[in-house]
Amino acid sequence: MFSTQIVLAFAVIVCAYAQVSLPPGYKEKYPDTYKFSKKVRYPRDVSWDTQVGHGKVFGTLGNDETSLYGKAGYKGDIFNDHRGVLKGEAYGSRVLGATGDTSHLGGKLDWSNAAKTADAALHVNKQFGGATSVSGSASKVWNLDKNTHLSAGGAISQDNFGHGRPDYSVGAKFQHDW
Known part of the structure; x- marks a missing residue:
């Protein structure tokens, strides 16, 4: 007791x-x-990033106030030599929510030359049951002499690929340092 x-x-x-x-x-x-x-x-996410071949497999699983989500993909170098660097990425994502579910597939290619004076990019994203969006851009710099540079570039994008007119832009710049 x-x-x-x-x-x-x-x-x-x-x-x-x-x-x-x-x-x-x-x-x-x-x-x-x-x-x-x-x-x-x-609240936390579970992420991973594993080296596979010349690239990485990546992914994330998580949640927020209204949904559960997951994303996974592969990114890596396609080539990296005298031609420049070409990087590619392919991914997919899935979101489960109270207002509905969505699934996306996408990919992108990014290139830059060995001298780092030119680059180009292409991005494609497809929503299941929805539209495909595509965007691309390119730019180049010419060094005319030690103090003079000319650069030009452009971009094109379309949120609903194949329907309507795309948005585009073009620009150029001349620079001389005195």
Whole structure:
């Protein structure tokens, strides 16, 4: 009987001095959550990035306030030599939400020459049950002499590929440093 009273007294003292710690900003971000919970869990994502061949396989699984999502893909160098650097990426994503689900597939190619004076890019994204968007850009710099440079470039994009007219832009710049 006496030992039970000592154990109960010790338990009461331990509970009285125990402090519950919350991460900074948790009270403000989650005001309706039980504030005396000892195990406060941060919303978190699970990501990975693994070297495979000349590239990387990557992915993310996570959630936010309204949905669950996942994205995975592969990115790597197609070539990296005297022709320049050509990088490619292919990816897919899936979002599950209360207002609906979406799936995307996409890819991109990015090229720059060995002298870093020219580059080009092509990006394609397809939404399942929806439109395909395509965008491309290119630019080049010519060094006319030590202090004079001419650069030009352009871009074209279309949110609903094959329907309507694409958006395009062209620009050029002449620069001479005195």
